[in-house]
Amino acid sequence: MSTVSWITVRGLFGRRRFLLLLPLPILLVGLAVLSRGLGVEPTDWGPPVLVGLGLAVVLPVVALIVGTGVLGAEIDDGTVVHVLTTPLPRWQIVLPKLAVAAGVTAVTVAVPLFAAGLLADSVRLGVALAVAASVGALAYSALFVAASLLTRRPVLLGLVYVLIWEGLLSNVITGTRVLSIQHYVIALADRLAPTNLLATTVSVPVAAVMTALIIVAATFLSIDRLRSFSMAGETS
Protein backbone atom coordinates (compact mmCIF):
# COMPACT_ATOMS: atom_id res chain seq x y z
CA MET A 1 0.00 0.00 0.00
CA SER A 2 1.40 3.41 -0.92
CA THR A 3 1.91 6.01 1.80
CA VAL A 4 -0.85 8.17 0.34
CA SER A 5 -3.28 5.21 0.42
CA TRP A 6 -2.23 4.37 3.97
CA ILE A 7 -2.82 7.92 5.22
CA THR A 8 -6.12 8.04 3.32
CA VAL A 9 -7.38 4.77 4.80
CA ARG A 10 -6.30 5.81 8.31
CA GLY A 11 -8.00 9.16 7.84
CA LEU A 12 -11.18 7.64 6.45
CA PHE A 13 -11.62 5.07 9.18
CA GLY A 14 -10.38 7.43 11.87
CA ARG A 15 -13.22 9.87 11.33
CA ARG A 16 -16.69 9.42 12.75
CA ARG A 17 -18.34 9.94 9.39
CA PHE A 18 -17.18 6.41 8.58
CA LEU A 19 -20.03 5.20 10.81
CA LEU A 20 -22.47 6.78 8.33
CA LEU A 21 -21.55 4.00 5.90
CA LEU A 22 -23.15 1.29 7.99
CA PRO A 23 -26.92 1.95 8.28
CA LEU A 24 -27.81 2.01 4.55
CA PRO A 25 -26.26 -1.36 3.58
CA ILE A 26 -27.79 -2.93 6.71
CA LEU A 27 -31.19 -1.50 5.73
CA LEU A 28 -30.81 -2.87 2.20
CA VAL A 29 -30.06 -6.40 3.36
CA GLY A 30 -32.67 -6.17 6.10
CA LEU A 31 -35.44 -5.23 3.67
CA ALA A 32 -34.41 -8.00 1.26
CA VAL A 33 -34.39 -10.59 4.05
CA LEU A 34 -37.73 -9.33 5.38
CA SER A 35 -39.39 -9.38 1.94
CA ARG A 36 -38.07 -12.83 1.21
CA GLY A 37 -39.05 -14.06 4.68
CA LEU A 38 -42.58 -12.71 4.32
CA GLY A 39 -42.94 -14.45 0.95
CA VAL A 40 -43.44 -11.24 -1.05
CA GLU A 41 -43.00 -11.76 -4.80
CA PRO A 42 -39.53 -10.64 -6.02
CA THR A 43 -41.22 -8.70 -8.83
CA ASP A 44 -42.96 -6.64 -6.15
CA TRP A 45 -40.02 -5.93 -3.79
CA GLY A 46 -37.10 -6.35 -6.26
CA PRO A 47 -37.30 -3.05 -8.18
CA PRO A 48 -37.91 -0.77 -5.17
CA VAL A 49 -35.29 -2.47 -3.00
CA LEU A 50 -32.59 -3.29 -5.58
CA VAL A 51 -32.95 -0.19 -7.72
CA GLY A 52 -34.94 2.31 -5.65
CA LEU A 53 -32.83 1.78 -2.53
CA GLY A 54 -29.69 -0.12 -3.55
CA LEU A 55 -28.63 1.58 -6.78
CA ALA A 56 -30.41 4.92 -6.42
CA VAL A 57 -29.59 5.63 -2.76
CA VAL A 58 -27.08 3.29 -1.10
CA LEU A 59 -24.51 3.29 -3.90
CA PRO A 60 -24.37 7.07 -4.57
CA VAL A 61 -24.71 8.10 -0.93
CA VAL A 62 -21.94 5.75 0.23
CA ALA A 63 -19.81 6.91 -2.71
CA LEU A 64 -20.53 10.51 -1.72
CA ILE A 65 -19.54 10.00 1.92
CA VAL A 66 -16.34 8.16 0.99
CA GLY A 67 -15.48 10.10 -2.18
CA THR A 68 -15.67 13.47 -0.47
CA GLY A 69 -13.95 12.01 2.61
CA VAL A 70 -10.71 10.90 0.98
CA LEU A 71 -9.69 14.36 -0.23
CA GLY A 72 -12.44 16.86 0.63
CA ALA A 73 -12.12 16.22 4.37
CA GLU A 74 -8.34 16.76 4.20
CA ILE A 75 -8.87 19.98 2.26
CA ASP A 76 -11.44 21.07 4.84
CA ASP A 77 -9.18 20.53 7.83
CA GLY A 78 -6.00 21.64 6.04
CA THR A 79 -4.08 18.36 6.45
CA VAL A 80 -3.86 17.99 2.66
CA VAL A 81 -1.01 20.54 2.76
CA HIS A 82 1.29 17.94 4.33
CA VAL A 83 0.86 15.66 1.34
CA LEU A 84 1.06 18.51 -1.14
CA THR A 85 4.35 19.91 0.20
CA THR A 86 6.12 16.86 -1.19
CA PRO A 87 7.54 16.45 -4.69
CA LEU A 88 5.02 13.72 -5.55
CA PRO A 89 3.48 14.25 -8.99
CA ARG A 90 -0.15 15.07 -8.30
CA TRP A 91 -1.42 11.97 -10.10
CA GLN A 92 0.38 9.93 -7.45
CA ILE A 93 -1.84 11.60 -4.88
CA VAL A 94 -5.14 11.51 -6.79
CA LEU A 95 -4.97 7.91 -8.05
CA PRO A 96 -4.35 6.23 -4.67
CA LYS A 97 -7.07 8.33 -3.09
CA LEU A 98 -9.47 7.45 -5.89
CA ALA A 99 -8.55 3.77 -5.55
CA VAL A 100 -9.26 3.87 -1.80
CA ALA A 101 -12.58 5.67 -2.34
CA ALA A 102 -13.72 3.29 -5.09
CA GLY A 103 -12.51 0.22 -3.19
CA VAL A 104 -14.20 1.12 0.10
CA THR A 105 -17.41 2.11 -1.69
CA ALA A 106 -17.41 -1.05 -3.81
CA VAL A 107 -16.95 -3.33 -0.80
CA THR A 108 -19.55 -1.47 1.26
CA VAL A 109 -22.17 -1.57 -1.50
CA ALA A 110 -21.37 -4.71 -3.51
CA VAL A 111 -21.73 -7.10 -0.58
CA PRO A 112 -25.29 -6.09 0.42
CA LEU A 113 -26.30 -5.78 -3.24
CA PHE A 114 -25.01 -9.29 -3.89
CA ALA A 115 -27.03 -10.56 -0.95
CA ALA A 116 -30.16 -8.70 -2.06
CA GLY A 117 -29.76 -9.91 -5.69
CA LEU A 118 -29.32 -13.45 -4.46
CA LEU A 119 -32.46 -13.26 -2.35
CA ALA A 120 -34.44 -11.65 -5.18
CA ASP A 121 -33.45 -13.94 -8.00
CA SER A 122 -30.17 -15.79 -8.31
CA VAL A 123 -26.42 -15.82 -7.70
CA ARG A 124 -26.02 -14.48 -11.22
CA LEU A 125 -28.12 -11.41 -10.43
CA GLY A 126 -26.24 -10.95 -7.19
CA VAL A 127 -22.89 -11.07 -8.99
CA ALA A 128 -24.17 -8.79 -11.77
CA LEU A 129 -25.35 -6.20 -9.25
CA ALA A 130 -22.07 -6.42 -7.32
CA VAL A 131 -19.94 -6.02 -10.46
CA ALA A 132 -22.03 -3.20 -11.92
CA ALA A 133 -22.11 -1.44 -8.54
CA SER A 134 -18.32 -1.71 -8.32
CA VAL A 135 -18.00 -0.05 -11.72
CA GLY A 136 -20.51 2.57 -10.58
CA ALA A 137 -18.50 3.03 -7.36
CA LEU A 138 -15.46 3.96 -9.43
CA ALA A 139 -17.43 6.42 -11.57
CA TYR A 140 -19.15 8.07 -8.59
CA SER A 141 -15.87 8.22 -6.67
CA ALA A 142 -14.07 9.89 -9.58
CA LEU A 143 -16.92 12.40 -9.77
CA PHE A 144 -17.01 13.15 -6.05
CA VAL A 145 -13.22 13.36 -5.67
CA ALA A 146 -13.26 15.92 -8.51
CA ALA A 147 -16.13 17.75 -6.78
CA SER A 148 -13.93 18.01 -3.66
CA LEU A 149 -11.44 20.01 -5.70
CA LEU A 150 -13.99 22.08 -7.59
CA THR A 151 -16.01 23.41 -4.69
CA ARG A 152 -15.75 23.99 -0.97
CA ARG A 153 -19.14 22.23 -0.64
CA PRO A 154 -18.65 18.93 -2.46
CA VAL A 155 -21.28 17.10 -0.39
CA LEU A 156 -23.92 19.63 -1.36
CA LEU A 157 -22.94 19.43 -5.02
CA GLY A 158 -22.99 15.62 -4.84
CA LEU A 159 -26.40 15.60 -3.20
CA VAL A 160 -27.77 17.88 -5.89
CA TYR A 161 -26.49 15.47 -8.54
CA VAL A 162 -27.78 12.35 -6.78
CA LEU A 163 -31.12 13.69 -5.56
CA ILE A 164 -32.09 16.27 -8.16
CA TRP A 165 -30.44 15.06 -11.35
CA GLU A 166 -30.57 11.31 -10.88
CA GLY A 167 -33.43 10.99 -8.41
CA LEU A 168 -35.83 13.49 -9.89
CA LEU A 169 -34.96 14.59 -13.41
CA SER A 170 -33.91 11.21 -14.81
CA ASN A 171 -37.26 9.75 -13.76
CA VAL A 172 -39.21 12.58 -15.39
CA ILE A 173 -37.08 13.46 -18.41
CA THR A 174 -35.68 10.25 -19.89
CA GLY A 175 -33.06 12.14 -21.92
CA THR A 176 -31.21 13.11 -18.72
CA ARG A 177 -30.51 9.41 -18.06
CA VAL A 178 -27.66 9.57 -20.55
CA LEU A 179 -25.80 11.55 -17.87
CA SER A 180 -26.81 9.36 -14.96
CA ILE A 181 -24.35 6.90 -13.43
CA GLN A 182 -27.26 5.15 -11.75
CA HIS A 183 -28.70 4.23 -15.15
CA TYR A 184 -25.30 3.08 -16.45
CA VAL A 185 -25.12 0.70 -13.49
CA ILE A 186 -28.64 -0.60 -14.14
CA ALA A 187 -27.83 -1.12 -17.83
CA LEU A 188 -24.58 -2.97 -17.02
CA ALA A 189 -26.21 -5.18 -14.38
CA ASP A 190 -29.08 -6.00 -16.70
CA ARG A 191 -26.59 -6.93 -19.42
CA LEU A 192 -24.70 -9.26 -17.07
CA ALA A 193 -27.88 -10.87 -15.70
CA PRO A 194 -30.91 -10.06 -17.86
CA THR A 195 -33.96 -9.76 -15.64
CA ASN A 196 -37.26 -7.94 -15.56
CA LEU A 197 -36.34 -6.56 -12.13
CA LEU A 198 -33.99 -4.01 -13.71
CA ALA A 199 -35.12 -1.57 -16.38
CA THR A 200 -33.55 1.43 -18.09
CA THR A 201 -33.66 3.15 -21.45
CA VAL A 202 -29.88 3.63 -21.59
CA SER A 203 -28.14 1.18 -23.92
CA VAL A 204 -25.16 -0.87 -22.75
CA PRO A 205 -22.66 0.72 -25.21
CA VAL A 206 -23.73 4.19 -24.11
CA ALA A 207 -23.46 3.16 -20.46
CA ALA A 208 -19.99 1.64 -20.96
CA VAL A 209 -18.62 4.58 -22.94
CA MET A 210 -20.10 7.22 -20.65
CA THR A 211 -18.86 5.43 -17.52
CA ALA A 212 -15.33 5.28 -18.93
CA LEU A 213 -15.57 8.90 -20.05
CA ILE A 214 -16.69 10.13 -16.63
CA ILE A 215 -13.95 8.16 -14.85
CA VAL A 216 -11.20 9.44 -17.15
CA ALA A 217 -12.42 13.04 -17.40
CA ALA A 218 -13.08 13.42 -13.66
CA THR A 219 -9.69 11.91 -12.80
CA PHE A 220 -7.82 14.21 -15.17
CA LEU A 221 -9.77 17.15 -13.81
CA SER A 222 -8.86 16.18 -10.24
CA ILE A 223 -5.16 15.89 -11.08
CA ASP A 224 -5.16 19.25 -12.83
CA ARG A 225 -7.06 20.98 -10.04
CA LEU A 226 -4.73 19.54 -7.42
CA ARG A 227 -1.74 20.97 -9.33
CA SER A 228 -3.33 24.39 -8.90
CA PHE A 229 -4.40 23.87 -5.30
CA SER A 230 -4.55 27.23 -3.53
CA MET A 231 -4.61 27.86 0.17
CA ALA A 232 -7.02 30.46 1.48
CA GLY A 233 -4.81 33.51 1.66
CA GLU A 234 -5.82 36.17 4.07
CA THR A 235 -5.67 35.00 7.62
CA SER A 236 -3.03 37.41 8.81
Next chain:
Amino acid sequence: MTTTSTAAPPATATSTLDLAEVSRWYGNVVAVNNVSMSLGPGVTGLLGPNGAGKTTLLHMMAGFLTPSRGAVTLDGRPTWRNPEVYRRLGLVSEREAVHSFLTAYEFVLATAKLHKLPDPQAAARRAIDMVEMADAQDRRIGTYSKGMRQRTRVAAALVHDPQVLLLDEPFNGMDPRQRLHMMELLHSLGDAGRTILFSSHILEEVEQVSGTVQVMVAGRLAASGDFRTIRRLMTNRPHVFAIRSTDDRALAVALMAETSVSGVELGRDGLTVRAGDYGAFTRMLPKVALARGVRVQQLVPEDESLESVFSYLVEA
Protein backbone atom coordinates in the same frame (compact mmCIF):
# COMPACT_ATOMS: atom_id res chain seq x y z
CA MET B 1 17.17 16.03 27.02
CA THR B 2 19.71 18.53 25.76
CA THR B 3 19.65 21.38 23.35
CA THR B 4 22.44 19.92 21.31
CA SER B 5 19.81 18.24 19.13
CA THR B 6 19.01 21.64 17.64
CA ALA B 7 22.31 21.70 15.78
CA ALA B 8 21.52 21.45 12.11
CA PRO B 9 23.88 19.76 9.67
CA PRO B 10 25.48 22.13 7.17
CA ALA B 11 23.48 22.65 4.01
CA THR B 12 24.88 20.79 1.03
CA ALA B 13 23.73 23.59 -1.27
CA THR B 14 22.12 26.97 -0.84
CA SER B 15 18.95 28.25 -2.42
CA THR B 16 17.59 31.68 -3.19
CA LEU B 17 13.93 32.58 -3.15
CA ASP B 18 13.11 35.55 -5.36
CA LEU B 19 9.99 37.66 -5.58
CA ALA B 20 9.84 40.03 -8.52
CA GLU B 21 7.15 42.75 -8.36
CA VAL B 22 4.66 40.33 -6.88
CA SER B 23 1.06 41.38 -6.34
CA ARG B 24 -1.94 39.38 -5.33
CA TRP B 25 -5.48 40.63 -5.23
CA TYR B 26 -8.86 39.12 -4.46
CA GLY B 27 -11.48 40.97 -6.47
CA ASN B 28 -11.02 44.60 -5.50
CA VAL B 29 -8.94 43.85 -2.42
CA VAL B 30 -5.18 44.03 -2.85
CA ALA B 31 -3.56 41.63 -0.36
CA VAL B 32 0.02 41.98 -1.60
CA ASN B 33 1.11 45.02 -3.55
CA ASN B 34 4.18 45.01 -5.76
CA VAL B 35 6.59 43.25 -3.42
CA SER B 36 10.13 42.44 -4.53
CA MET B 37 12.69 40.68 -2.37
CA SER B 38 15.43 38.14 -2.57
CA LEU B 39 15.97 35.74 0.31
CA GLY B 40 19.28 33.99 0.68
CA PRO B 41 20.87 31.86 3.41
CA GLY B 42 20.22 32.98 6.98
CA VAL B 43 17.16 33.77 9.05
CA THR B 44 14.80 36.49 7.86
CA GLY B 45 11.79 37.68 9.81
CA LEU B 46 8.65 38.70 7.96
CA LEU B 47 7.11 41.22 10.30
CA GLY B 48 3.79 42.96 10.05
CA PRO B 49 0.48 43.49 11.78
CA ASN B 50 -2.43 41.14 11.21
CA GLY B 51 -3.92 41.60 7.75
CA ALA B 52 -0.66 42.95 6.30
CA GLY B 53 -0.48 40.20 3.69
CA LYS B 54 2.22 38.04 5.31
CA THR B 55 0.33 34.78 4.93
CA THR B 56 -0.62 35.55 1.34
CA LEU B 57 3.02 36.28 0.58
CA LEU B 58 4.16 33.06 2.27
CA HIS B 59 1.58 31.02 0.38
CA MET B 60 2.83 32.47 -2.90
CA MET B 61 6.42 31.68 -1.92
CA ALA B 62 5.39 28.11 -1.06
CA GLY B 63 3.58 27.55 -4.36
CA PHE B 64 0.11 27.52 -2.86
CA LEU B 65 -1.11 30.70 -4.51
CA THR B 66 -0.46 32.11 -7.92
CA PRO B 67 0.60 35.75 -8.00
CA SER B 68 -1.89 38.00 -9.78
CA ARG B 69 1.16 39.79 -11.15
CA GLY B 70 4.90 39.22 -10.92
CA ALA B 71 6.88 36.04 -10.35
CA VAL B 72 7.97 33.91 -7.39
CA THR B 73 10.93 31.66 -8.13
CA LEU B 74 13.14 29.30 -6.19
CA ASP B 75 16.57 29.11 -7.78
CA GLY B 76 15.10 30.51 -10.96
CA ARG B 77 12.17 28.09 -11.20
CA PRO B 78 8.57 29.07 -10.44
CA THR B 79 7.07 27.72 -7.23
CA TRP B 80 3.50 27.64 -8.60
CA ARG B 81 2.35 24.31 -10.11
CA ASN B 82 5.81 22.89 -9.59
CA PRO B 83 5.93 20.11 -6.94
CA GLU B 84 9.64 19.62 -7.64
CA VAL B 85 10.36 22.73 -5.52
CA TYR B 86 9.41 20.75 -2.41
CA ARG B 87 12.65 18.82 -2.68
CA ARG B 88 14.34 22.04 -1.54
CA LEU B 89 11.51 23.79 0.28
CA GLY B 90 9.68 23.06 3.52
CA LEU B 91 6.56 24.82 4.79
CA VAL B 92 5.03 25.13 8.22
CA SER B 93 1.71 26.82 7.62
CA GLU B 94 -0.14 28.83 10.22
CA ARG B 95 -3.15 26.56 10.20
CA GLU B 96 -2.64 24.01 12.92
CA ALA B 97 -3.81 21.00 10.94
CA VAL B 98 -2.20 17.64 11.52
CA HIS B 99 -3.37 14.07 11.11
CA SER B 100 -4.46 13.69 14.73
CA PHE B 101 -4.97 9.93 14.35
CA LEU B 102 -1.23 9.35 13.70
CA THR B 103 1.63 9.42 16.19
CA ALA B 104 4.35 12.03 15.63
CA TYR B 105 6.73 9.31 14.45
CA GLU B 106 4.16 7.86 12.02
CA PHE B 107 3.41 11.33 10.71
CA VAL B 108 7.02 12.36 10.17
CA LEU B 109 7.90 8.93 8.78
CA ALA B 110 4.98 9.14 6.32
CA THR B 111 6.26 12.55 5.22
CA ALA B 112 9.76 11.09 4.74
CA LYS B 113 8.29 8.31 2.61
CA LEU B 114 6.28 10.79 0.56
CA HIS B 115 9.59 12.54 -0.15
CA LYS B 116 10.94 9.13 -1.19
CA LEU B 117 13.98 9.54 1.06
CA PRO B 118 16.51 6.67 0.91
CA ASP B 119 16.33 5.99 4.68
CA PRO B 120 12.98 7.40 5.84
CA GLN B 121 13.21 5.91 9.35
CA ALA B 122 16.56 7.59 10.05
CA ALA B 123 15.35 10.87 8.55
CA ALA B 124 12.20 10.79 10.69
CA ARG B 125 14.19 10.10 13.88
CA ARG B 126 16.66 12.89 13.07
CA ALA B 127 13.86 15.41 12.44
CA ILE B 128 12.01 14.41 15.62
CA ASP B 129 15.23 14.76 17.63
CA MET B 130 15.80 18.22 16.17
CA VAL B 131 12.50 19.46 17.62
CA GLU B 132 12.91 17.50 20.87
CA MET B 133 9.86 15.34 20.39
CA ALA B 134 11.53 11.93 20.84
CA ASP B 135 9.92 11.32 24.25
CA ALA B 136 6.39 11.81 22.94
CA GLN B 137 6.84 10.49 19.42
CA ASP B 138 4.72 7.37 19.97
CA ARG B 139 1.66 9.18 21.28
CA ARG B 140 -1.20 10.15 18.98
CA ILE B 141 -0.89 13.74 17.78
CA GLY B 142 -4.47 14.34 18.91
CA THR B 143 -3.25 14.13 22.53
CA TYR B 144 -0.54 16.80 22.08
CA SER B 145 -0.51 20.38 23.29
CA LYS B 146 -0.56 23.14 20.68
CA GLY B 147 3.18 23.64 21.01
CA MET B 148 3.91 19.94 20.57
CA ARG B 149 1.75 19.79 17.47
CA GLN B 150 3.61 22.78 16.11
CA ARG B 151 6.97 21.11 16.73
CA THR B 152 5.73 17.94 15.07
CA ARG B 153 4.80 19.95 11.99
CA VAL B 154 8.22 21.56 12.00
CA ALA B 155 9.80 18.09 12.17
CA ALA B 156 7.75 17.00 9.14
CA ALA B 157 8.80 20.14 7.25
CA LEU B 158 12.47 19.45 8.09
CA VAL B 159 12.49 15.71 7.41
CA HIS B 160 13.92 16.08 3.90
CA ASP B 161 16.49 18.61 5.08
CA PRO B 162 15.23 21.45 2.86
CA GLN B 163 17.45 24.35 1.88
CA VAL B 164 14.53 26.74 2.30
CA LEU B 165 12.13 26.66 5.22
CA LEU B 166 9.07 28.91 5.40
CA LEU B 167 7.23 29.20 8.70
CA ASP B 168 4.01 31.12 9.25
CA GLU B 169 3.76 32.35 12.86
CA PRO B 170 5.81 29.40 14.15
CA PHE B 171 5.86 30.51 17.80
CA ASN B 172 2.10 30.57 18.23
CA GLY B 173 1.01 28.38 21.12
CA MET B 174 4.51 27.60 22.34
CA ASP B 175 5.52 28.02 25.96
CA PRO B 176 8.65 30.14 26.67
CA ARG B 177 10.97 27.11 26.77
CA GLN B 178 9.63 25.68 23.52
CA ARG B 179 9.85 29.15 22.00
CA LEU B 180 13.49 29.45 23.02
CA HIS B 181 14.26 26.04 21.61
CA MET B 182 12.55 26.84 18.33
CA MET B 183 14.51 30.09 18.11
CA GLU B 184 17.75 28.17 18.64
CA LEU B 185 16.73 25.70 15.98
CA LEU B 186 16.00 28.45 13.45
CA HIS B 187 19.31 30.14 14.30
CA SER B 188 21.14 26.87 13.86
CA LEU B 189 19.46 26.19 10.50
CA GLY B 190 20.25 29.70 9.31
CA ASP B 191 23.86 29.47 10.46
CA ALA B 192 24.18 26.16 8.62
CA GLY B 193 23.43 27.93 5.34
CA ARG B 194 19.71 27.39 4.97
CA THR B 195 17.29 30.07 3.91
CA ILE B 196 14.78 30.52 6.71
CA LEU B 197 11.82 32.89 6.57
CA PHE B 198 9.36 33.12 9.40
CA SER B 199 6.44 35.47 9.79
CA SER B 200 5.39 37.10 13.02
CA HIS B 201 3.40 40.06 14.24
CA ILE B 202 5.45 40.23 17.45
CA LEU B 203 8.47 42.54 17.31
CA GLU B 204 10.33 40.80 20.12
CA GLU B 205 10.13 37.42 18.39
CA VAL B 206 11.69 38.77 15.26
CA GLU B 207 14.28 40.71 17.25
CA GLN B 208 15.44 37.58 19.03
CA VAL B 209 15.63 35.33 16.01
CA SER B 210 16.65 37.27 12.99
CA GLY B 211 19.09 39.95 12.02
CA THR B 212 17.33 40.65 8.76
CA VAL B 213 13.74 41.70 8.60
CA GLN B 214 11.14 42.40 5.96
CA VAL B 215 8.33 44.57 7.27
CA MET B 216 4.95 44.42 5.58
CA VAL B 217 2.20 46.94 6.13
CA ALA B 218 -1.11 46.90 4.23
CA GLY B 219 0.22 44.57 1.54
CA ARG B 220 3.34 46.61 0.85
CA LEU B 221 6.95 46.03 1.81
CA ALA B 222 7.40 48.92 4.22
CA ALA B 223 10.95 48.30 5.38
CA SER B 224 13.65 45.84 4.62
CA GLY B 225 17.07 45.22 6.05
CA ASP B 226 18.91 45.02 9.35
CA PHE B 227 16.61 44.70 12.33
CA ARG B 228 18.68 46.94 14.61
CA THR B 229 18.36 49.87 12.22
CA ILE B 230 14.63 49.40 11.99
CA ARG B 231 14.33 48.94 15.72
CA ARG B 232 16.21 52.21 16.27
CA LEU B 233 13.69 53.97 14.08
CA MET B 234 10.94 52.49 16.20
CA THR B 235 12.58 53.44 19.51
CA ASN B 236 13.26 57.03 18.47
CA ARG B 237 9.79 57.71 17.20
CA PRO B 238 7.68 60.21 19.18
CA HIS B 239 5.38 58.65 21.73
CA VAL B 240 1.97 60.01 22.57
CA PHE B 241 0.53 59.82 26.07
CA ALA B 242 -2.88 60.75 27.42
CA ILE B 243 -2.63 62.09 30.97
CA ARG B 244 -5.26 63.07 33.49
CA SER B 245 -4.25 64.77 36.72
CA THR B 246 -5.55 66.88 39.56
CA ASP B 247 -4.18 70.03 37.83
CA ASP B 248 -3.71 69.56 34.08
CA ARG B 249 -2.72 73.15 33.37
CA ALA B 250 0.06 73.25 36.00
CA LEU B 251 1.36 69.90 34.82
CA ALA B 252 1.32 71.09 31.18
CA VAL B 253 3.44 74.10 32.07
CA ALA B 254 5.92 71.94 33.97
CA LEU B 255 6.17 69.35 31.20
CA MET B 256 6.83 71.96 28.52
CA ALA B 257 10.04 72.85 30.36
CA GLU B 258 11.33 69.29 29.95
CA THR B 259 13.61 68.46 27.01
CA SER B 260 12.13 64.98 26.50
CA VAL B 261 8.73 66.55 25.78
CA SER B 262 8.15 67.87 22.29
CA GLY B 263 4.55 69.00 22.64
CA VAL B 264 1.65 69.29 25.07
CA GLU B 265 -1.99 69.78 24.22
CA LEU B 266 -4.47 70.79 26.87
CA GLY B 267 -7.91 69.36 26.29
CA ARG B 268 -11.14 68.95 28.18
CA ASP B 269 -10.31 65.34 29.09
CA GLY B 270 -6.73 66.04 30.13
CA LEU B 271 -3.37 66.39 28.44
CA THR B 272 -1.99 64.87 25.27
CA VAL B 273 1.78 64.82 25.55
CA ARG B 274 4.34 64.02 22.83
CA ALA B 275 7.65 62.70 24.05
CA GLY B 276 10.76 61.81 22.08
CA ASP B 277 12.12 59.23 24.50
CA TYR B 278 9.74 56.78 26.09
CA GLY B 279 12.00 55.81 28.98
CA ALA B 280 13.16 59.32 29.86
CA PHE B 281 9.60 60.65 29.85
CA THR B 282 8.11 57.94 32.03
CA ARG B 283 10.96 58.39 34.55
CA MET B 284 10.64 62.15 34.53
CA LEU B 285 6.86 62.47 34.83
CA PRO B 286 6.43 61.35 38.47
CA LYS B 287 9.27 63.62 39.61
CA VAL B 288 7.78 66.67 37.88
CA ALA B 289 4.29 65.91 39.16
CA LEU B 290 5.57 65.47 42.71
CA ALA B 291 7.53 68.71 42.58
CA ARG B 292 4.40 70.61 41.49
CA GLY B 293 2.13 68.83 43.94
CA VAL B 294 0.04 67.40 41.13
CA ARG B 295 -1.38 63.90 41.34
CA VAL B 296 -1.35 61.93 38.10
CA GLN B 297 -4.64 60.01 37.87
CA GLN B 298 -4.16 58.34 34.53
CA LEU B 299 -1.27 57.77 32.11
CA VAL B 300 -2.08 55.93 28.91
CA PRO B 301 0.36 55.51 25.98
CA GLU B 302 -1.86 56.26 23.00
CA ASP B 303 0.10 54.90 20.07
CA GLU B 304 1.52 51.66 21.39
CA SER B 305 -0.51 49.45 19.11
CA LEU B 306 1.56 47.49 16.65
CA GLU B 307 -0.28 49.16 13.80
CA SER B 308 0.93 52.58 14.92
CA VAL B 309 4.51 51.34 15.12
CA PHE B 310 4.30 49.92 11.63
CA SER B 311 2.57 53.04 10.32
CA TYR B 312 5.44 55.07 11.70
CA LEU B 313 7.88 52.82 9.87
CA VAL B 314 6.07 53.42 6.60
CA GLU B 315 6.37 57.16 7.10
CA ALA B 316 10.03 56.99 8.23
